[in-house]
Amino acid sequence: MNIQDVAREAGVSVATVSRVINHNEKVSTNTKNKVLKAIDKLQYTPNLLGRNLRKKRTYKVLVLVPTLSNEFYSEIVRGVEDVANEENYYVMVCSTHSNKEKEKAYLNMFYNHLIDGIIFTAPEMSGDAMIDIANNYPVIQCSEYIKNTDVSWVSIDNHQASIDAIQYLIDIGHREIAIIGSENGFVSSIKRKQGYLDTLKQNNIQINNDYIIQSDYEFQDGIDGCKKLLNLSKPPTAIFCGSDAIAVGVIRQLTKQGIVVGKDISVIGFDDTHLAAYYNPPITTVSQPRYDMGKVAMELLLRKINNINCKNEYITLDHKLTIRESTLAK
């Protein structure tokens, strides 16, 4: 059953039916009602395959995340969806599993005309590849973005967020402060590490390279990083982690070794997922406005979709340090 059938039933042309479906003004109330009646009688719903082919639009956007299960990303997606649905766009969420090849495979959806745009939350490709894609297709970076790449992004001020966290640790009496989670190439990592270094320097605290642990963002990385730190002759009294998951791993390991978090040692996470709020003990963490980040990213993307040549935007949203029981004055 298609638009032809409706036209026949209503005794009008397919063009008129199309006009009614698309809320085109230039239809008399009378014929409009006839069409509406026919649509209702036949229970007609337009085949968007036809419409999309004709319009050369898919009304679909892709959000690429490293993993679906991290609440950090699912909140971004919620923001994206809320804006997308308003504009009759569907959102596809797909996971790259932090795999460059998988990410690349999803770009085929552009070439195959299956999507109108992509929001990258943690792009794996090179900066040059990103620029190349952005020149030809609508894309936005959200949360993580590639440095020195003139492609729109929305994120937080990771440098300041790091300063806030480290300064807070110093303020409550810590001087041996470690950081886990640096150097994966993202701007966020670089800035967070810089904020860490800057704040220590600012407070005349000697940098100790043993306190800088490079890792990924998962639970196990926290456990591994924590073990390394505890093996030092002089372990740190505070650990700043690049994600809540790392912080959970760290706290788990500390607890296992009989060290009481929030008393013997302080731990800070990043993102403020439910994990942080409900962990034992609840974790001090940097809150990111992830829902809003998603909303803004989708708004920017829609602008790009409607005009690929519109200018790039670089938007910084507010973060905040949420203090809980995993950090306590020394």
Place this chain on the structure above:
Amino acid sequence: MNIQDVAREAGVSVATVSRVINHNEKVSTNTKNKVLKAIDKLQYTPNLLGRNLRKKRTYKVLVLVPTLSNEFYSEIVRGVEDVANEENYYVMVCSTHSNKEKEKAYLNMFYNHLIDGIIFTAPEMSGDAMIDIANNYPVIQCSEYIKNTDVSWVSIDNHQASIDAIQYLIDIGHREIAIIGSENGFVSSIKRKQGYLDTLKQNNIQINNDYIIQSDYEFQDGIDGCKKLLNLSKPPTAIFCGSDAIAVGVIRQLTKQGIVVGKDISVIGFDDTHLAAYYNPPITTVSQPRYDMGKVAMELLLRKINNINCKNEYITLDHKLTIRESTLAK
């Protein structure tokens, strides 16, 4: 740039190009090479909007989950994706937020020819509505399914899983055992509760209705449920939870009130997400083969897509009780 351009470049008809693209046998090696060369030169990729319209297939399936952030569902999705990609299908994951209306809105994707099938992981609709949909469109239920509804599903034996958990608690010395998470209408809930009741009866333990708490599956539900139980004149010595998130909430609340989990009281979760493995203390839980559940669900769905009249299948996969530190002998 389209199939016409390729045909022109190669000096053949569009039909021939189409045959080459679709690996049709009846093309001479010579012309095939000409076409391949043209495709390569022009960097041609087929517009699937055209193909899909013609074929009346979208090569897309929808997986509906209550929430994206729960690792339980994201592992199911991974299973679905792995099978789907083999067959050149794309997977759209969308969240219903456990909202009946939202779920209903996604059914429009069927009517609008945007998807070829749906896998429901926690259907919100009535059994009648499900049967109606299943009669007209390819759908599979995965994990949660609606009772007395002859629509294919893949799940575990929730009755036995519950028996395993409760019997274990009894074996290590518990007799005051509570259950949180029952009665949302899903077969899983009903069966788990039945397993709980059956096992107590089997062991000549009196049923105490105060020990049966009805709730959702989130962190906060665990906290609320736990508070209720602790307010009883005789609180339970063990709590069996319907999800790992509930268990986390419960343990968090117990800890807050100074009760030591794994010593003063035992707690069991459900699903075996990372949450359970990395929580403080690590949580005893029922492991579900979620990746395989996703794979099987997609296999069943493909069968339905290729023949809507193929017979329904009801598949039960193996679970197992994973014992950690949140339960200890009394």
Place this chain on the structure above:
DNA sequence: TTGAAAGCGCTAACAT
């Protein structure tokens, strides 16, 4: 083995 042509369902330019 190859090509011509119809047509999937829709929108939009043009004509009336």
Place this chain on the structure above:
DNA sequence: ATGTTAGCGCTTTCAA
């Protein structure tokens, strides 16, 4: 205000 018609890019039937 409404209708006619071309055509989006593709596959597939039919004919050669």
